[in-house]
Amino acid sequence: xxxxxACGVVGVSLQGRGAAPYxxxxxxxxxxxxxxxxxxxxxxxxxxFHRKGxxxxxxxxxxxxxxxxxxxxxxxxxxYSTTGSSDLENAQPIVVKVHDADAAIAHNxxxxxxxxxxxxxxxxxxxxxxxxxxxxxAQTIVLEYGRxxxxxxxxxxxxxEIVGGYAVVFLVGNRVYAFRDPMGIRPLVFxxxxxxxxxxxxxxxLDLMGGKVVRxxxxxxxxxxxxxxxxxxxxxxxxxxxxxxxxxxxxxSRPDSMVETQPVYDVRYRIGQRLAKESPAEADLVVPVPxxxxxxxxxxxxxxxxxxxxxxxxxRFVERTFILPDQHRRESEVRVKLHPVPGxxxxxxxxxxxxxxxxxxTLREIVQMVRGxxxxxxxxxxxxxxxRAPCYFGIDMKERKELVAFGREEDEIARVVGADSVRYxxxxxxxxxxxxxxxxLCLGCLTGQYPVEVPEERHRFQxxxxxx
Numbered sequence: 001x002x003x004x005x006a007c008g009v010v011g012v013s014l015q016g017r018g019a020a021p022y023x024x025x026x027x028x029x030x031x032x033x034x035x036x037x038x039x040x041x042x043x044x045x046x047x048x049f050h051r052k053g054x055x056x057x058x059x060x061x062x063x064x065x066x067x068x069x070x071x072x073x074x075x076x077x078x079x080y081s082t083t084g085s086s087d088l089e090n091a092q093p094i095v096v097k098v099h100d101a102d103a104a105i106a107h108n109x110x111x112x113x114x115x116x117x118x119x120x121x122x123x124x125x126x127x128x129x130x131x132x133x134x135x136x137x138a139q140t141i142v143l144e145y146g147r148x149x150x151x152x153x154x155x156x157x158x159x160x161e162i163v164g165g166y167a168v169v170f171l172v173g174n175r176v177y178a179f180r181d182p183m184g185i186r187p188l189v190f191x192x193x194x195x196x197x198x199x200x201x202x203x204x205x206l207d208l209m210g211g212k213v214v215r216x217x218x219x220x221x222x223x224x225x226x227x228x229x230x231x232x233x234x235x236x237x238x239x240x241x242x243x244x245x246x247x248x249x250x251x252x253s254r255p256d257s258m259v260e261t262q263p264v265y266d267v268r269y270r271i272g273q274r275l276a277k278e279s280p281a282e283a284d285l286v287v288p289v290p291x292x293x294x295x296x297x298x299x300x301x302x303x304x305x306x307x308x309x310x311x312x313x314x315x316r317f318v319e320r321t322f323i324l325p326d327q328h329r330r331e332s333e334v335r336v337k338l339h340p341v342p343g344x345x346x347x348x349x350x351x352x353x354x355x356x357x358x359x360x361x362t363l364r365e366i367v368q369m370v371r372g373x374x375x376x377x378x379x380x381x382x383x384x385x386x387x388r389a390p391c392y393f394g395i396d397m398k399e400r401k402e403l404v405a406f407g408r409e410e411d412e413i414a415r416v417v418g419a420d421s422v423r424y425x426x427x428x429x430x431x432x433x434x435x436x437x438x439x440x441l442c443l444g445c446l447t448g449q450y451p452v453e454v455p456e457e458r459h460r461f462q463x464x465x466x467x468x
Contacts, residue, residue, distance in 0.1 A: 007033060007034045007077060007078060007079045007080065007092070007106070007107070007108040007109075007201075007394075008027070008030030008031075008032075008033035008034055008077070008078045008108060008200070008201040008202070008205070009030075009075065009076070009077055009106050009107065009108050009167055009168070009169045009188075009199075009200065009201050010023055010026035010027060010030065010075065010076045010077075010169070010198065010199065010200040010201070010205055010209075011074070011075040011076075011169035011171070011176040011178050011198065011199045011200075011225065012026075012073065012074060012075075012176070012193060012196060012197070012198040012209075012225075013072070013073045013174075013175070013176050013196050013197055013198075013225035013226055013227065013228055013229070014072040014073065014193070014195045014196035014228050015072065015195050015196055015227060015228035016072065016195055017072060017194070017195040017196070018042075018069075018070070018071070018072065019042050019069070019071055019072055019073055019074035020040060020042055020066045020067075020069035020070075020071075020074065021066060022193060022198065022209045023040050023042075023069075023074050023075070023076035024040070024057065024061055024066055024076075025205075025208050025209050025210075026076060026198070026200055026205040026206070026208065026209050027040070027057045027076045027077070027078050027205075028057050028058065028208070029200075029202070029204050029205040029207070029208040029209075029254075030078050030200065030201055030202060030204075030205050031056060031057055031078055032252075032254060033078055033080070033108070033201060033202075033252065034077075034078040034079040034080040035055075035056060035078070035080065036054065036055075036079050036080050036091075037052060037053065037054050037055070037078070037079045037088065037091035037092070038052065038053065038055070038056070038057045038060050038061070038076070038077065038078045038079070038091075039051065039052025039053070039076065039077050039079075039091055039092050039093050039106070040052070040061065040066075040069055040074060040075070040076045040077075040093070041069075041074055041075055041076075041093040041095070041104035041106075041171050042069045042070060042071040042073065042074030042171075043071045043073055043074065043171060043173065043174060044070040044071030044072070045071075046101070046173065047070075047071075047102075048095065048102035048103070048104060048171075049068060049069045049070055049071065050093065050095055050104060051065055051068070051069060052077075052088065052091045052092065052093070053088070053091070054088055054091065057078065072196070072228070073171065073174055073175070073176060073225070073226075074171060074176075075093055075104060075105075075106050075169040075170075075171045075176060076093070076106070077091075077092040077093055077106035077107075077169075079091060079092055080396070089129070089130045090130045090131065090132040090134075092105070092106040092107070092132075092134055093105055093106040093169075093171070094106070094130070094132065094134050094135050094138060096135070096138045096139065096142060097142070098142055098145060098151070098172050099145065099146075099149075101172070101173065103138075103170065103171060103172040103173075104170075104171045105134060105137070105138040105168065105169070105170045105171070106134065106168070106169050107133075107134045107137060107166050107167065107168040107169075108166065108167045108168075108186050108201055108394060109164060109165040109166035109167060109181065109185065109186040109393055109394040110133060110164050110165060110166075110392060110393050110394045111133040111136065111137060111162055111163065111164040111166065112163040112164040112392050112393070112452060112453075112454055112455075113161075113162070113163045113164070114133045114136055114164075117136055117140060117161065117162065118136050121136065121139050121140065121143065124143065126139050126143065133164075137158070137162060137166070137168065138170075140158040140161060140162065141154050141155055141158045141170070142154075143158075144157045144158045151172060151177065152177070152222060152224065152234060155170070155177060155179060155222055155236075156222065156234065156235075156236050156237070159179070159181070159182065159220075159236045159237075160236070160237055162181075163452050163453065164181065164185075164392070164393055164394075164452070165181050165183070165185025165186045165243075165245065165393030165394055165442070166180070166181045166185075166186055166394075167179075167180050167181070167186040167187060167188040167201060167217075168180075169199060174226060174227070175224055175225065175226045175231070176199070176223075176224075176225040176226075177222065177223070177224055177225075178190070178199040178217065178222070178223045178225065179217075179220075179221065179222040179223065179236065180217045180218070180219055180220065180221060181219065181220070182219055182220035182236050182237070182238030182239070183219055183220075183238070183241055183242055183243040183442070183451050183452065184216075184218070184219030184220075184242050184243065184244050184260075185243050185244065185245050185393045185394075185442050185451070186201075186245065186393070186394060187201055187202065187216070187244070187245075187248055187253070187259055187260070188200070188201060188216070188217040189201075189202065189203050189206065189213055189215070189216050189217060189258075190213075190214050190215055190216070190217050190223060190230070191203070191206040191211050191212050191213040191214045191215075192211055192212050192214060193206065193209050193210060193211035193212075194210055194211070195228055196225075196228030196229070197225050197228060197229060197230050198211055198225075199217065199223065199225070202253050202254060202257040202259075203257045203258045203259075204253075204254045204256050204257040207256075213258065216260055216261070218235075219238065219242060220235055220236040220237070220238035221233055221234075221235060221236070222234045222235070222236060241439075241451065242439075242440040242441075243440070243441065243442035243451035243452075244259070244260055244436065244440060244441055244442060245393065245394075245395075245441075245442045246384075246430065246434060246441050246442065246443055246446075247356075247384075247395065247445075248264070249262065249264055249267040249268070249433075249434050250268075250271075250355050250356055250383060250384045250430075251292050251355045251356055251384075255268060255292070255294070255295055260436060262434060262435050262436065265295050266295075267433055267434050267435065268292075268293075268294075268295035268296050268299070268355075268383065269295045269296070269298060269299040269302075270299060270432075270433040270435075271295075271296050271299060271383040271425055271429070271430065271433045272295065272296035272297060272298060272299020272300035272301075272302075272303065272353065272383065273299040273300070273302060273303040274299075274303075274425055274426075274429040274432065274433055275296070275299075275300050275303070275353075275381050275382075275383060275423070275425050275429070276299070276300045276301075276302075276303030276304040277303060278423070278425060278426055278429055279381055279423035279424075279425075280304060281304070281306075281349075281351045281379040281381070281421070281423075282349065283306050283348075283349040283350060283351040283377070283379060284306070284307070284348040284349045284350070285306065285307055285308075285309045285311060285344075285345070285348050285349070285350050285351070286300050286301040286304065286306045286307065286308045286309065286350075286351045286353060287308075287309055287310075287311040287312060287345075287350050287351065287352050287353065287370070288308075288310070288312070288353045288354075289312065289338075289352065289353065289354040289355075289363075289366060290310070290312055290313075290314040290338070291314060292355045293353045293354050293355045293383065296353050296355060296383040297353035300351065300353055300381060304351075306351060309341075309344060310341070311340055311341050311344045311345050311350070311370075311373075312338045312339070312340055312341075312366070312369075312370075313338070313339050313340075313341060314337060314338055315336060315337055315338070315339070334362050334365040334366065334369075335365065335369065338366065338369065339369075340369060340370065340372075340373035341373075342373075343374075344373075345370055345373040345374050345375045346373065346374030346375075347374055347375075347376055348374070348375055348376065349375070349376060349377040349379075350370055350375045350377065350378050350379070351379050351380075351381055352366070352367065352370060352378055352379070352380045352381070352419070353381050353382075353383065354366075354380065354381075354382055354383070355382070355383045355384060356382060356383065356384035356387065357382055357384075357386075357387070357404055357405065357413070357417070357422075358387055358397060358402075358403060358404070359402055359403065359404055360404030360413065360416050360417050363380070363417045364416065364417045364418055367380065367417050367418045367419050368418055371418070377420050378418075378419050378420055379419065379420050379421045379422075379423075380414070380417065380419040380421065380422045380423070381422075381423055381424075382422065382423070382424045382425065383425055383430075384424065384425065384430065384446075385424050385425060385426065385427045385430055385446045386405035386410075386413075386424050386446070387403050387405055387445050387446060388400070388403060388405050388406050388445070388446065388448065389403075389406075389444060389445050389446070389447070389448040389457075390445065391444065391445045392444070392450065392454050392457075393442065393444075395445070397445060404416055404417070410422050410423060410424065427443070427446060427447070443460075444457075444460070447460070
């Protein structure tokens with residue numbers, strides 16, 4: 001069962017065109033990154049217009065509502081909560097005051113030292129309205145701005161205090177400030193659209209806004225967008241180390257996106273090919289768990305010579321099960337979400353391809369479904385190494401005890417999910433498939449070694465117990 005990710009963000013600055021329709025299309029393209037809530041904020045002549053709601057983008061924003069969001073500059077957000085409860089109060093963008101003017105901020109990721117910063121803000125008399133780390137980040141910037149009266153400097157100074165993975169869009173006046181954490185854990189891309197410029201969590205959002213990707217926002221880079229142009233850039237102090245989240249390629253990003261110049265579809269296809277070499281199986285069919293494991297299954301079929309079959313059909317009007325807010329609903333919705341093709345699995349030996357396993361409960365339901373349709377053997381192949389450690393940077397995997405691979409080897413995991421065998425791609429196989437150096441990736445949930453200091457966890461470059 002794949003993990004759920006925090007959010008998706010988009011920001012636009014245009015000349016002579018309303019921002020809201022572009023933001024709406026961008027958020028529709030990013031809907032897979034969060035299905036709890038969505039919001040849009042725009043500005044026109046110094047007035048902030050702001051709407052948000054619980055649910056899917058198209059359910060919240062009618063044409064009538066979009067027409068009320070005036071202005072040529074704005075930001076948008078889709079959310080799944082990782083820090084902060086799931087309610088409208090914590091839906092984004094969040095409105096804050098910057099020198100008596102309304103501003104709005106939206107962010108993707110998690111702040112590791114959220115509690116410490118929150119306590120420091122409260123000790124300095126800052127009133128926090130919700131319990132989301134986005135508001136904490138915004139108020140940290142506002143506090144720094146009160147000292148410097150230079151918003152770009154305030155953002156850079158605040159980011160030296162904030163530890164974690166984040167991609168942020170901050171709407172202040174007629175400008176969008178877009179910035180990314182210094183290690184590039186969370187993704188952000190910059191591009192052009194008709195009449196202006198835009199940023200988004202994934203390249204596909206720019207594509208579906210009718211735009212074109214120019215480049216990835218560099219780790220630790222701050223972009224200022226104004227009057228349809230990239231006004232200037234600056235750099236948040238950083239060590240030069242990189243830690244791009246490997247899950248963007250494994251699961252989060254759409255297969256038609258590019259992440260750090262690597263096509264997501266191609267990476268997933270190579271994962272499947274590598275799996276076929278590392279963990280072959282004697283089988284009659286290669287079957288993907290739709291949708292995100294399709295490229296992996298096609299790669300496995302090509303690498304193994306075993307026929308590929310779409311033997312599980314997805315109901316496209318059902319939410320992503322991992323993004324549902326509780327485990328009971330996730331399990332009960334699996335059989336509504338997926339249904340086997342009658343007769344295709346009967347009497348067959350099946351290789352079932354999935355992108356990742358977190359808790360294992362959804363995969364267990366799927367294996368039972370495949371067996372119930374008549375499969376005589378089910379060998380599971382996973383396009384991600386075992387997840388044995390928490391994520392602290394925007395993925396809802398906070399405790400080791402909930403992870404099916406924690407303390408278990410492959411044969412025991414196979415018994416838990418009801419498969420004849422479970423095999424994962426190797427760590428080296430994953431890194432090679434992504435096509436970036438391993439030291440440029442965040443692999444913390446796989447190795448238990450993290451790219452930034454996390455309390456009671458090991459840093460990825462620690463060499464001795466004395467450093468632990």
